[in-house]
Amino acid sequence: MKELLSRALNLAQLRGAQYADMRIVENRTQSLAVKNGVVDSLNFSDTIGFGVRVLVDGVWGFASSQNLTPDEVDRVTGLALKIAQASALVSGEKVQLGPAVSSQGVYSTPIAIDPFSVTLEEKLAILLAADGEMAKVQGVRARRSNMAFICEHKWFANTEGAFIEQTIYETGGGLVATAVGNGEVQTRSYPAAFGRQQQTAGWEVMQKWDLPGNAQRIASESVALLTADACPAGLTTTLILGGDQLALQIHESCGHPTELDRVFGSEAAYAGTSFLTTEKLDNFRYGSNIVNLTADSVRPLGLGTFGWDDEGVPATSSPLVKEGLFVGYLMSRETASQLGRTSNACMRASGWNRIPIVRMVNVSLEPGDWKLEDLIASTDDGVYMETNRSWSIDDKRYNFQFGTEMGYEIKNGKLGRMLRNCTYTGITPEFWNSCDAICNADHWVMWGTPNCGKGQPSQVAHTGHGAAPARFRNVKVGVLK
Amino acid sequence: MLGQIEAQKLCQKVLARCGSDPAEVVVMAQDSALTRFANNIIHQNVAETNALITVRYHIGKRVGSATTNRMDNAALDELVEQARQNASASPEDPNDLDLPEPAAYTPVPCFDENTAEMEPAERAKAVGIVCRLATEKKLNASGAFSTGAEEVVVANSRGVFAYHAASTADFQTVVMGSDSSGRAHLSNWRAADLPVEALGSAAIEKADRGRAPRKIEPGEYTIILDPSATQDLVDMLNFYGMGAQAVLEGRSWMNSRMGQKAMSETVNIWDDGNDLRGAPIPFDFEGVPKQRVDIVKDGVVMGPVYDRYVGQKMGKASTGHAMPPDFRNMGPLALNLFMAGGDSSVEEMIRSTEKGLYITRFWYTRLVHPTDCVVTGMTRDGVFMVENGQIAYPVKNLRFTQSYVEALAHVEAIGRETHLFVSEYGGISTRVPAIKLAKFNFTGSTV
Known part of the structure; x- marks a missing residue:
């Protein structure tokens, strides 16, 4: 070779x-x-x-x-x-x-x-x-x-x-x-x-x-x-997301908007751009102060874990959101250079027949302090949802709507009736700023997303997302038709 | 590209290695190139040569398969041995697995040498025109111009040999202002038939007209869809219900509507792999000739498309809609879709609208619920409020959540012209008109 x-x-x-x-x-x-x-x-x-x-x-x-x-x-x-x-x-x-x-x-x-x-x-x-x-x-x-x-x-x-x-x-x-x-x-x-x-x-x-x-x-x-009863329609309530659903929420509303090639317009015709424009770097409250998001290519089990990216840059770990503040991008050598930074090893190609482009590695929400049972017990009224069924987000990564396979009503600190056809919708920074509790490392799982589409010709990337269940306040649920 | 003679030799070499056991070979070869631009410059510019060979090996009622892109004798030995091992390990399948017998198909002449061999400089010059026009308007053009050639070859041990070569071309551009965007897109098997400059001008005109969009309240609106947006309706209905497997499993929107008038009587949707106005291929990936299949006729749901495997479970013959090896477990799908044009135009639809929205395209659409094909997604690249028969002002993007079946039950007008789009994933071609729908449900808006 x-x-x-x-x-x-x-x-x-x-x-x-x-x-x-x-x-x-x-x-x-x-x-x-x-x-x-x-x-x-x-x-x-x-x-x-x-x-x-x-x-x-x-x-x-x-x-x-x-x-x-x-x-x-x-x-x-x-x-x-x-x-x-x-x-x-x-x-x-x-x-x-x-x-x-x-x-x-x-x-x-x-x-x-x-x-x-x-x-x-x-x-x-x-x-x-x-x-x-x-x-x-x-x-x-x-x-x-x-x-x-x-x-x-x-x-x-x-x-x-x-x-x-x-x-x-x-x-x-x-x-x-x-x-x-x-x-x-x-x-x-x-x-x-x-x-x-x-x-x-x-x-x-x-x-x-x-x-x-x-x-x-x-x-x-x-x-x-x-x-099962249908998810209540048009309700604004407290939402607890299971880790598997939160992984895709992170992927769509944190991972993609922090791709620096999108910010610079390279994906404008296809995947879209990003609301996280460069003047917001170190200057924008992306989430509440318990929200810490990390891009890494070193954590065990992640689909973004490797020795070097497809430009030969060594695997590394860097913060994207620190205590709620937006502080970093996913970068290639070229895009990092435009920003006066150095690459954090996010250049990946889906195969030999594709150029490397800026991709997620493992984009993860760092664990908090809560046990899941305590989180539910401390929630008077709300909905718990898990396992993605549908996902959609606008081309700047602001307006999202997700559907999940299953949900449960939460009443007086307990899981109640099962709910079908669960959906929720929101605007990315409003949603992450409403996060008031994240479960601890015992609940944290490295989830895999092996179907991330981007680029022309199309490339399907495999990305990792560590997440534990988390709670969000004042979220609109039940948007079916 | 292999050419028909080399392709036949390759298939014979593979089948010879299978001995007397029934086997099928599918070869998918491509020579393709794509010039991508953004910020009014070319930023990615690529080319690819590849050929995938998949063999499906039968030992009685056991089946296994293997795939490679290596062509040497040792690799073909390994390919067949791997498929044989997979078949040996597989439990018996009680369903009828016989390979099809040879059947005549009519070759479709959709190979244009100039398109297949277009030089990168030619693509660059075309892209350069759009970038220059956008720059002149202080707008920002991005997009992709792809050209190339592909071959599909199917052969089996019962004597099937089917060969198809096609050229491919696709141009799409999104032109952006600081708070607006416009898009134009067309596909064709002949690059010379893509009006690149006109497409660029159309996207520029939309981006220019879309400046200073207003936020409007979500709710129910009459909508006028460009063909790009109509494409999404037809494609989603295909993915979630026009294939027999979805019907068999009871998850198709067709299940509760078979034989019923579920859409406006002006709605006619069919699949035809032999029509040169699409991106034709005259046989499926088992070598079965493609039939024209009426899926919705005069608003009445006629039925899905079939392959052999799912068809025999439902007592139906294949209509020639088996998928490529990688996607075969999805069941059959329509790959060459058409929706009939009508007697209107976008301009006439706007003139006839008291209040409504004119929409360029839908974006990031996903199935929310299968039985009514309820879909959520966003508008993108040009949305305009229509008032009193005129475009009144541009509006910010909206989120919709809507049953696509119900939407097509309220068609008020259909455009005369139809446009061809070949999708990024799976190569599904869809030729559709602009349409006007009496009501469509918007459930949110964006920043």
Whole structure:
């Protein structure tokens, strides 16, 4: 691999690139799913390819191919240079990358059990057992259980002297039970929304999740939801969010608006921009003073955990919101340089065939002091909601509306009746400023979001979000139609 | 790109490795490029060459699959062995899994060499025109211009060999002012048919006209939708109900409306993979020829599209709507959608409106509840208050929560022109007109 990397970088420099980097990515993914008692999919995917990124006279070009031969490396490098020449036809200020990056080393996700060493028979037995448990519950119309295991091997080198090699493992899976009746369709998932929790880890986390042990419970809940009372409509009340729902709230209303490329307009035509414009940095009360949000790529289990980002910048941790004050962005070398800062390792590509763009790493809400039972006990009147069902937010990341799979009424400090079709809506800073309690580290889980879309051509990123349940005051709930 | 002869050789090599066991090969190849711009300059400019080979291997009633993008003999050996191992480990599926037999399809000529091989400098020049026009108006243009070519090849051990090559082109731009934005978008398989400068001018005109938007109260409004917004209605109805699997599982908006008049009688929606006005492909990803399927006819819900697997569970034949290997477990979906045009235009719709909203597009739409296809989302890139037959003033973006089925039960006018859009995800093509709806429910507004 090193020879091919050197070949591209030398050729790029010889032909006038002031900077170049190349990534080779080999991805092995095994995916299994059982639906209603039969195997719905059982696939093994093994793909490889490379991408060459060049900076010529201050403008970018990128080309990629699956054909890893010296001739193709030459062709693709030449194409990247040609594309950069075209970029120069409609260019502005020259790109500055800030301090050089010359990282060296090897990183591998710490795992206890290689998920690819576990037999297919053992994996299918777990999925079929979970399916069988869900099937015991009358009224469940569709049952799906799934697992996915990823091993991504990456090599990166740049013309500043960086050469790194990384092996990232991910293990994901879960269950979905769908019940139909009473004019309703209701779904419950485990361990996370849409039947998929995912972490940088090995088989050991799948054992911990115990899919069969939770299958009957979620199936029963999906059936119970058919006849549960509807979430009160148009009510402004106290809202307690479960950690799995809060993870997506963080993703959408904290993670995306702190992406500095959005702030600078790079995503204006597609993902949108951000209300967190640069004059607000160190100067804007994003949330209440108990709200602390961190971007990191070092915490165990996070889907944003690695050794270096796709520009070779070492993994790190940095605050985004400190005691409610907005203090930081997710940054690349280029965007950080524009702001007079240095990158905090947030440049990530979804594969060899995509350029790295600013992405979330692990964007997490730091834990507070509360036990969940105390939090509920101290709430006179409100709604508890968990597990995302729908999510929508405007292009500046202000106005959001979420739906959850399940909720409970809270009355006089106790969980009351189950509620179906729960929704809540708000404006991002108003919402986070209404946060008055966050549960402690015992309730804090690193959730995985393996489906974050951004960029053109589209890229799907895997991001991590640590969260514990939290309470928000004066939130509008029950927006169905 | 492989070309038909090389593609056939590749499929034969894979099938030969499967011996006498039934097997299917799907190859999806692409050579694509995209020029992206923002702040009136090109900031991202990329190209990709790739080909994915997926083999589905049968051992009796056991099935497994494997995918690679490596083409050498050793990789193909490994590919087939991996699929065989997956099939061996899989329990038997009691459903009918027979692979389809060869069936004639009519090739659709939608490959334009100039589009497939467009140089990056040509895309840059086109983008440059839009950036210059925006700069002249003190506005800020962003967007993407993509061109390329793709191949889909399906072969199986029963003799199916289906090959399709297409060129692709898409131009979209969002032009922004300090407090306004406008957007224009079109797709075509021939880049020369994309009126890039006119699209840029349209987005600029909207952004210019949208300055100083007013905040209005949410509530029920008559709305006039540009084709970009109509696309969202048709696509969401497709995702959440036009496929047979959603109907089988009782979660489609069609379930309680089959054979009933659920929409205005001017609403006609169908799928046709052979129509050159879309982004055609004449067979599905099992090699079954695509049929034209009426989904909503004169407002009456006709039924979903089928693939073989779900169809046999429901006693129906495939309509040629099996999905690509990666998405097959979603069940069949309509990939070549059309909504019939009418006899109006956006200008006529505005003239006929006493009070309402003219909307460019919907954004970040998500299903809130499946049975009525209740969707929430935001307006984006140009919303205008219409009063007494004229555009009165621009308004700030609104959030809606609305049943899309009910919305289409109150169609007051449909535009003559239809526009083609190919979506970022899944390559679903949708050709739709502008429409006017008597009522639509807005539930919030933004800052």
